[in-house]
Amino acid sequence: MTRLLRACVCMLFVVLTLAGCSRHDDNTYQRYVEGEFVYLGSSQSDTVTRGQTVNASAPVFALESVDEAAGLQQAEQQLAAARAQLADIQTGKRRPEINVTRAQLAQAVANAHKAALQLTRDDAQYRAGGIAHAQLDDPRAEADATAAQVRELTNQVDVALLPGRTQQRSAQNAQVEAARAAVAQAQWKLSQKRVSAPVEGLVYDTLYRVGEWVQAGNPVVQMLPPQNVKVRFFVPETVVGKLALGRALTIHCDGCAADVAARITYLSSEAEYTPPVIYSNQNRAKLVFMVEAHTSVADAVKLHPGQPVAVTLQ
Known part of the structure; x- marks a missing residue:
């Protein structure tokens, strides 16, 4: 009976096993x-809620940006200075500076007129025999000197009214463009400190804690759209x-x-x-x-x- 019972149990086990296999x-x-995870990181080195679902373009994390903000401010100031210098080159000297030169010119014209009158009087006396010919040298030299000063100051006024030379303006234009590029670079560096989600998804994990140093290019947040x-x-x-x-x-x-x-x-x-x-x-x-x-x-x-x-x- 025992052998028969064992044989029946084994047979039942085989039948159940085959039945289970037939249902596979x-x-x-x-x-x-x-x-397929999306790793968000920053190209800049610095210090930095997982489980949260965020929308596309939503801020995900921000890094310290004091240095980048200061760099942007410096670049903007340098751009303003380059633009001001370009405007100064394009417009010539300021009006008060030109007025000073014009006043000097008026004084020189008066001196030249006075020297010319003195030369005329001395020449008349020489012709009348009142003075020797050698005494005409000083008034003639004075008249020539004052006339030359008038011509010099007249040219200075003309130059003051002219804009800078073409080469100067081209060089300063290049400085302005370089300063503008520096501003764009500083703005980009500052923007890299704030990273937004490219698509809607789950913030699966955060790979750094606040205060930890993040190497440039290392992912900070692991997202799963x-x-x-x-x-x-x-x-x-x-x-x-x-x-x-x-x-x-x-x-x-x-x-x-x-x-x-x-x-x-x-x-x-x-x-x-x-x-x-x-x-x-x-x-x-x-x-x-x-x-x-x-x-x-x-x-x-x-x-x-x-x-x-x-x-x-x-």
């Missing part, structure tokens, strides 16, 4: 949810030929209220071995192809990277 769905594959949530699974070589992009499937996960619908978005063209074996006609069934599927944006929030799921082809 060949279109179902076990895998995990994966996410809902459209980047996907399921990656592998199908055998005998199945991949039946699949096509856009084919519907369902994703089942423990604890989910209902299965999540998805569609195939990628089919790998290269086969993989699992486990690694040497290829032959006998073990070609071990060849598998990677398949990726995405849900709708609304359903993506129901899945989490690393979550085990069962994928069933429709």
Whole structure:
């Protein structure tokens, strides 16, 4: 009786095992949810709520920007100085400076007129025999000197009214453009201290705490846009030929209220071995192809990277 009972139990176990195997769905594959993360960082070195969903263009983090703000202010002041110097070159001297030169010119004209009259009187006396010829040298020299001074100051007034030379204006224009470029660079550096979300998504993780030093180029925030949530699974070589992009499937996960619908978005063209074996006609069934599927944006929030799921082809 004992042997018979043992034989019946073994037979029942085999039957149940075979029955369980017969209920296995060949279109179902076990895998995990994966996410393609977006890493946000800054190109500048400096010091810096995960789990929060943010909208596109929403501020994500800000770094200390005292140095960049001061650099922008300095660049703007240098640009203002270059522009002022260019305007000064283009307009010539100021009116008060020109008025000073004109007053000097008027004084020189008066002196020249006085010297000319004195020369005329002395020349008349010489012709009348009242003075010697040598006495005409001093008034003649004075008249020549004052006349030369009048010409000099007249030219100074004309030059003062002229704008700067073409080469000077070109050089100063270049200085203005260089200062403008410096302002743009300083503005860009300052903008890099405040990083916004490129798309709507979940702030999956923050890689630095406040006060920690962030090296230039290092990511600070790890974001997961809902459209980047996907399921990656592998199908055998005998199945991949039946699949096509856009084919519907369902994703089942423990604890989910209902299965999540998805569609195939990628089919790998290269086969993989699992486990690694040497290829032959006998073990070609071990060849598998990677398949990726995405849900709708609304359903993506129901899945989490690393979550085990069962994928069933429709």
